[in-house]
Amino acid sequence: MKAVVCVEHGPPEKLVVKDVPTPEPGRGQVRLKVEAAGVNFPDTLIIQNLYQFKPPLPFTPGGEAAGTIDAVGEGVEGVAVGDRAVVMTGNGCFAEYVIANRAQVVPIPAAMPSDVAAGFIMTYGTSHHALKQRARLQPGETLLVLGAAGGVGLTAVELGKVMGAKVIAAASTDEKLALTRDYGADETINYTDANLKDEIKRLTGGKGPDVIYDPVGDRFAEPAFRSIGWNGRYLIVGFAGGNIPSLPLNLPLIKGASLVGVFWGAFTQAEPAVHRANMAELLEWYGAGRLRPHVSKRFPLSEGPAAIRWMMDRKATGKVVLTA
Ligand SMILES: NC(=O)c1ccc[n+]([C@@H]2O[C@H](COP(=O)([O-])OP(=O)(O)OC[C@H]3O[C@@H](n4cnc5c(N)ncnc54)[C@H](OP(=O)(O)O)[C@@H]3O)[C@@H](O)[C@H]2O)c1
Numbered sequence: 001m002k003a004v005v006c007v008e009h010g011p012p013e014k015l016v017v018k019d020v021p022t023p024e025p026g027r028g029q030v031r032l033k034v035e036a037a038g039v040n041f042p043d044t045l046i047i048q049n050l051y052q053f054k055p056p057l058p059f060t061p062g063g064e065a066a067g068t069i070d071a072v073g074e075g076v077e078g079v080a081v082g083d084r085a086v087v088m089t090g091n092g093c094f095a096e097y098v099i100a101n102r103a104q105v106v107p108i109p110a111a112m113p114s115d116v117a118a119g120f121i122m123t124y125g126t127s128h129h130a131l132k133q134r135a136r137l138q139p140g141e142t143l144l145v146l147g148a149a150g151g152v153g154l155t156a157v158e159l160g161k162v163m164g165a166k167v168i169a170a171a172s173t174d175e176k177l178a179l180t181r182d183y184g185a186d187e188t189i190n191y192t193d194a195n196l197k198d199e200i201k202r203l204t205g206g207k208g209p210d211v212i213y214d215p216v217g218d219r220f221a222e223p224a225f226r227s228i229g230w231n232g233r234y235l236i237v238g239f240a241g242g243n244i245p246s247l248p249l250n251l252p253l254i255k256g257a258s259l260v261g262v263f264w265g266a267f268t269q270a271e272p273a274v275h276r277a278n279m280a281e282l283l284e285w286y287g288a289g290r291l292r293p294h295v296s297k298r299f300p301l302s303e304g305p306a307a308i309r310w311m312m313d314r315k316a317t318g319k320v321v322l323t324a
Contacts, residue, residue, distance in 0.1 A: 004017050020060075038320075084112075094322055122264065128282055147215045152238070191220060
């Protein structure tokens with residue numbers, strides 16, 4: 001089979017696309033024939049050995065794929081050959097076939113296209129868990145989303161609206177902000193030009209947002225936190241901007257505000273029943289047409305390295321996927 005292989009750590013240009021043996025599922029595992037694989041920010045880090053999980057070389061990147069189960073190992077229950085599914089494996093998905101443990105398999109509705117499914121579970125799953133369980137976002141509250149046109153950011157905008165919030169979207173270009181408007185953002189901030197803290201204050205009448213969703217970190221976190229409202233919840237989602245920022249601890253004190261960590265992958269392991277209920281709710285909303293997953297670009301598997309480069313260069317909006 002064809003696979004994108006990381007033979008030495010480094011930028012995407014060091015990846016090679018080559019033929020490797022097709023893997024066989026072991027006990028408790030399934031094999032998925034990959035139709036589409038989602039590109040996620042951790043893929044940009046894992047190939048550079050900068051991610052918390054460090055698979056031994058050589059390895060195939062790609063944490064999320066959709067397709068059809070084509071082989072099942074011993075002892076697997078509840079899924080069968082021919083089932084359509086998404087698998088969340090951490091790596092191995094930028095290939096024609098991938099092996100997944102049974103627990104990493106999420107069945108998908110027959111009507112969900114593979115390229116949509118390949119980018120759905122992690123992005124929507126993260127934002128839904130963040131807004132629902134971690135922030136307890138309430139109808140009528142104000143939600144500020146940073147990096148709002150990105151993979152997880154755009155889903156936070158969309159889910160914020162579904163959950164009845166007023167949404168302020170912040171991103172780096174007017175094109176990205178136009179996309180967030182299309183997904184329901186009530187107000188926008190271009191944080192390349194604007195004074196972020198002043199703009200947030202202006203758009204909230206001085207009160208500040210109730211919830212801030214931050215997948216970017218870096219230089220945006222402190223001015224954003226300084227603008228948060230009383231009883232605010234600041235969701236720490238990721239650090240796509242590069243630096244992990246520090247915050248003076250007097251700030252949460254004077255705002256009566258909370259810093260709230262979000263780690264969706266660990267949540268799915270620690271609270272599987274809540275995770276399943278979340279997924280059921282998201283798939284119900286999708287089935288009812290309340291969510292419109294945005295796949296902005298598709299690359300063939302052979303151009304997997306270019307897809308990762310596209311994301312690293314901040315060109316991606318919504319989801320980027322590799323297609324078989
Ligand atoms: N905590 C969790 O459970 C969890 C789950 C999924 C993802 N994440 C994290 O969330 C973050 C975003 O993931 P994603 O898949 O949404 O990525 P993405 O699609 O690339 O979006 C990231 C956004 O960050 C902004 N950004 C600012 N500086 C950047 C830089 N130097 N390089 C790249 N982007 C930059 C970009 O928006 P602008 O150009 O508008 O600034 C971009 O749209 C990552 O750190 C990821 O690891 C965390």
